[in-house]
Each structure stands twice: as structure tokens, then as C-alpha cells.
Amino acid sequence: MNASLLFHLFLFPGLLFAIPASWFYVWGERKAVARMQRRIGPPLLQPFYDFVKLFGKRTPSRHGIEADLLLLWPTLSVLSMVSAIAMLPVIFYGRGFSGDAILLVALLEIPSICYILAGFTSGSLFGEIGAIREALLSVACNVVFLLSIVTIAVTEKTFRLADFSGASSNPGHWIGVFGILLCIPAKLRLNPFSTSSAEQEIYAGPLTEYAGAALAIWELAHGLEWVALTGFVAILMMPVAGAWWLRAILFVVISFAEVLLLSTFAAATGRLTLEGAIRFYWRWAAILAVLAFLAAAYVRFLS
Amino acid sequence: MKLFKRLMHLCRRKSPFLFHLNSGSCNGYIEMVTCLSPRYDVEQVGIRLEGSPRHADILCITGPVTRNTLEAVKTVYAQVCEPKAVVALGSCPCSCNVFAGSPVIEGPLSKYIPVDVYVPGCPPHPDAIIEGIERAAKILADRGVPEASKGETQR
Numbered sequence: 001m002n003a004s005l006l007f008h009l010f011l012f013p014g015l016l017f018a019i020p021a022s023w024f025y026v027w028g029e030r031k032a033v034a035r036m037q038r039r040i041g042p043p044l045l046q047p048f049y050d051f052v053k054l055f056g057k058r059t060p061s062r063h064g065i066e067a068d069l070l071l072l073w074p075t076l077s078v079l080s081m082v083s084a085i086a087m088l089p090v091i092f093y094g095r096g097f098s099g100d101a102i103l104l105v106a107l108l109e110i111p112s113i114c115y116i117l118a119g120f121t122s123g124s125l126f127g128e129i130g131a132i133r134e135a136l137l138s139v140a141c142n143v144v145f146l147l148s149i150v151t152i153a154v155t156e157k158t159f160r161l162a163d164f165s166g167a168s169s170n171p172g173h174w175i176g177v178f179g180i181l182l183c184i185p186a187k188l189r190l191n192p193f194s195t196s197s198a199e200q201e202i203y204a205g206p207l208t209e210y211a212g213a214a215l216a217i218w219e220l221a222h223g224l225e226w227v228a229l230t231g232f233v234a235i236l237m238m239p240v241a242g243a244w245w246l247r248a249i250l251f252v253v254i255s256f257a258e259v260l261l262l263s264t265f266a267a268a269t270g271r272l273t274l275e276g277a278i279r280f281y282w283r284w285a286a287i288l289a290v291l292a293f294l295a296a297a298y299v300r301f302l303s
Numbered sequence: 304m305k306l307f308k309r310l311m312h313l314c315r316r317k318s319p320f321l322f323h324l325n326s327g328s329c330n331g332y333i334e335m336v337t338c339l340s341p342r343y344d345v346e347q348v349g350i351r352l353e354g355s356p357r358h359a360d361i362l363c364i365t366g367p368v369t370r371n372t373l374e375a376v377k378t379v380y381a382q383v384c385e386p387k388a389v390v391a392l393g394s395c396p397c398s399c400n401v402f403a404g405s406p407v408i409e410g411p412l413s414k415y416i417p418v419d420v421y422v423p424g425c426p427p428h429p430d431a432i433i434e435g436i437e438r439a440a441k442i443l444a445d446r447g448v449p450e451a452s453k454g455e456t457q458r
Contacts, residue, residue, distance in 0.1 A: 030346065037341040045317075046349055052314040053360075058385040058448055060357070126355075204355040211357040211384045 007091070012248060013231060014086040021252070022223025023047040025230070028256060029263040036267035047223065054216035069121045070210070073114040074217035080110035081224035088231050089162045090251045091244045100159045101149055104232065111225055112138045112187065115196070118218075119206030130205025133274055134189075134196035140281040141186035141193070147289035148179025152236070154296040166240035172296035177236050179289050184229050184262060186277065188222075191266035193277045201271075230255040230262075315360070315386065315444035318349040319436060322359035322383065326376050326412075328366030330426040331393030335365060338429035350436055356382040361439050363432075367395040367402045368410035380416045385448050388419040388439040392432060397421045419443075 026047040034041025084107035119131025155172035186193040197205040234254035394400040396412035422435035
């Protein structure tokens with residue numbers, strides 16, 4: 001435990017930054033969708049109001065293991081997302097807790113697994129349908145996601161996050177970043193790939209039976225997923241050098257720009273069917289990702 | 304503690320989540336959907352349509368409560384967690400409208416569940432619906448979690 005690790009975990013980009021940022025990003029998403037529909041959209045504090053209000057709701061009484069598990073899944077998602085955000089090398093470049101990209105990918109996958117388990121634990125029919133859809137979508141998009149990360153790793157010749165991040169002049173790096181960006185809508189359950197939550201169609205998907213505080217923790221976990229995933233792409237795009245405050249500002253600006261880009265894209269598209277989403281990832285995106293990986297590997301062995 | 308209560312009051316007023324239940328209505332339902340369309344932009348005042356009654360604060364009910372939907376109305380009302388409010392949209396849930404006296408109509412709604420705000424009209428104007436929801440949100444925030452309600456939310 002050293003000072004820089006604690007700073008990363010609790011101050012920036014950890015808890016103190018990540019929770020307000022998650023509300024801000026969720027507001028950005030809703031505002032961008034509203035502007036696309038020529039609306040004014042929600043006030044800045046709306047995600048905060050929703051969060052506090054949900055904590056004040058009475059929840060249905062449940063007993064035994066089911067009640068504990070239903071609370072465990074969102075809590076686990078929040079913890080894994082905070083750890084993932086704390087791993088991003090924003091300020092203390094290459095110092096402190098320098099985990100590798102494999103750990104980050106594992107942490108980023110936990111909310112999706114928890115979401116699936118929440119659907120099955122709740123015992124609701126709609127929850128189960130949503131969980132199955134999320135599982136299939138996760139399998140579909142992770143092929144591309146992992147191949148993109150491997151492409152970057154092969155290009156940069158390392159899996160260490162601190163060396164791996166930072167803008168590079170290598171085209172393989174940018175193809176990998178593009179591949180990751182392509183997977184983020186599915187990971188965040190955004191519009192073209194929103195089949196798993198599919199509001200109005202299967203009620204609220206895996207979260208149908210959630211209420212009150214547990215639902216508030218899920219909303220927080222979703223906001224933190226925004227921060228973690230857009231932050232991950234941001235550190236891959238940021239230049240390595242520069243003052244710490246400049247890097248911090250750049251991190252926030254790039255992440256928020258991604259939020260606006262992704263939500264504009266979500267507002268402009270309709271919901272794909274499950275087959276459509278899997279076809280997109282396995283037929284088109286996966287072929288491109290495999291080609292990019294082979295090209296990166298070829299260039300690497302040539303040099 | 305007082306500050307916390309004031310914050311909770313503010314948040315409850317500013318973030319009403321809706322669940323819409325159709326108990327055999329015709330145009331009230333359509334006007335409700337209109338009011339959620341981009342033109343009226345209810346998100347400005349924090350209103351959000353939810354897919355599950357568990358997430359909702361305000362239950363919007365349209366229709367004269369037909370015999371087939373009566374049990375559904377009672378079940379869904381029980382599934383909404385406290386604090387909650389009910390808005391009766393349109394003339395049908397208020398008075399059964401032209402269907403009053405029909406053998407298949409069980410309404411009006413207030414015979415079965417407590418109604419907080421009535422928005423009459425056939426159909427009511429979307430602006431009136433939004434105002435009704437706003438008032439219901441204020442009633443809900445003032446009331447808070449009622450101490451008297453010992454009955455648990457239905458599983």
C-alpha cells in the first residue's frame with residue numbers, strides 16, 4: 001500500500017471522482033439523446049435526484065439467500081468497477097498499482113456476469129429472458145473486445161497497462177481502439193444492442209424485480225461502467241507526456257466526448273434483434289478484428 | 304436529520320418514475336403516450352417511464368376498470384413500492400364515463416385503490432396529464448413513507 005495507490009483508489013480517478021463523474025456521464029448521455037430528439041432534456045442533477053430518491057423507497061420484503069444475493073450482485077458490480085477505474089494509469093504514470101490489461105478486462109466483465117446472475121436470482125420470467133439475452137450478447141461482443149486488446153498488446157509488445165496506454169503512432173494501436181469503441185455499446189447495453197434490458201419489451205429485463213436501494217446501486221454501477229469503459233479508451237488515446245493536471249483534464253474531456261458520441265449514436269439507431277447483434281459482431285466486426293490481429297502479429301514478427 | 308429529510312423531499316418531487324397501466328381504455332392511453340413523446344419533453348421535470356412497477360413511484364391508470372383487468376389493477380398497485388401515488392387519467396377511471404352501468408365494468412377506480420390525482424377529460428390534454436403527474440409527485444413527497452401502511456409490498 002503506497003500513497004499513490006491510495007490516491008488512485010480514493011481520490012482520482014477512484015471513488016471521489018468516479019461517483020460524481022458517473023452521474024455526470026449519465027446526465028450527458030440523457031442530455032445528448034434529448035438534444036437529438038430536439039428536446040431540452042433533464043437537469044444536471046437528475047441522476048443524483050434519482051439515486052437519492054431510490055434510497056428512500058421501501059423494498060419488498062424478501063428472506064434468506066435470495067435477498068442477500070439480490071443485494072450482492074449490484075454491490076459486486078460497483079466494487080469491481082471502482083477497482084477497474086482505480087487501475088487506469090491517469091496521473092501516476094507507471095507507478096503505484098500497475099496491474100496488467102488482463103486484470104482490467106476481467107474486472108470490466110464482472111458487471112455483465114452479475115447482471116446475468118441477477119436476472120436468474122430474481123426468479124422473474126422477464127429477468128431470465130433478459131439474462132439469457134445478456135449472456136449471448138456478452139459472448140458475441142467479447143470476441144471482438146478481446147481481439148482488439150490483444151491487437152494493441154501485440155503492437156505495443158506488452159500487457160502492462162502503464163506501457164500499453166498512451167497514444168501511439170502505430171496503426172495497429174488505433175485499430176484496436178476502434179474495435180474497443182465498437183464493443184462499448186454492447187457492454188453498456190446502449191441502443192443498437194439494448195436487447196438485454198429492452199425496456200417496455202421485456203419490462204425491465206434482469207432488473208424487473210429490483211426496487212429501492214438495490215436498484216439505486218445498479219444505477220450507480222451502470223454509471224461507473226460508463227466511467228470505466230470510456231476512461232479505458234481515453235487512456236489509450238492520451239499522450240503519455242505532460243503535466244499531471246493536463247492529463248487529468250484530458251482524461252475527463254476525452255471520456256465525456258466518447259459519452260456524447262456513443263449516446264448520439266444510440267439515439268440515431270433502433271434496437272437490433274439478438275440475431276442481428278450477434279451477426280454484426282461475429283460476421284463483420286470479428287472478421288475485421290481477426291485481420292487486424294493477424295496484421296499486427298505479422299508486423300511484429302517481421303520487425 | 305432535518306437536512307436529510309429536506310433533501311429526500313426535493314429528490315422525490317424531482318424524480319417521479321411512472322408506470323402506466325391500461326385497464327381497458329381507448330384514447331386516454333394514446334394521449335398518455337403522446338405526453339411522453341419528444342414534443343412535450345417530460346424528462347425536463349424528471350419524469351421517466353419505467354418498464355417495471357417495482358421501479359415506479361406514480362401509477363398512472365387509464366380506462367374504466369373492466370372485469371378482466373380488475374385483478375391486474377389490484378396486483379400492480381400492490382407491486383409498486385412505498386411511497387407511491389396514483390393518478391387516474393381520463394374520465395373513465397374517474398366516473399366510468401359513457402360506460403357507467405355496463406355489466407362488464409367494475410369501476411370507478413376509487414372503489415378499489417386510493418386515487419391521489421384525477422385528470423378528467425376524454426382524452427385529457429397532455430399538458431393536463433403532465434400537471435397531474437407533477438401534483439402527484441408533490442403529494443408523494445409531502446406524504447413520504449406512510450407510517451400507517453403496515454401492509455407489505457406484494458412479492
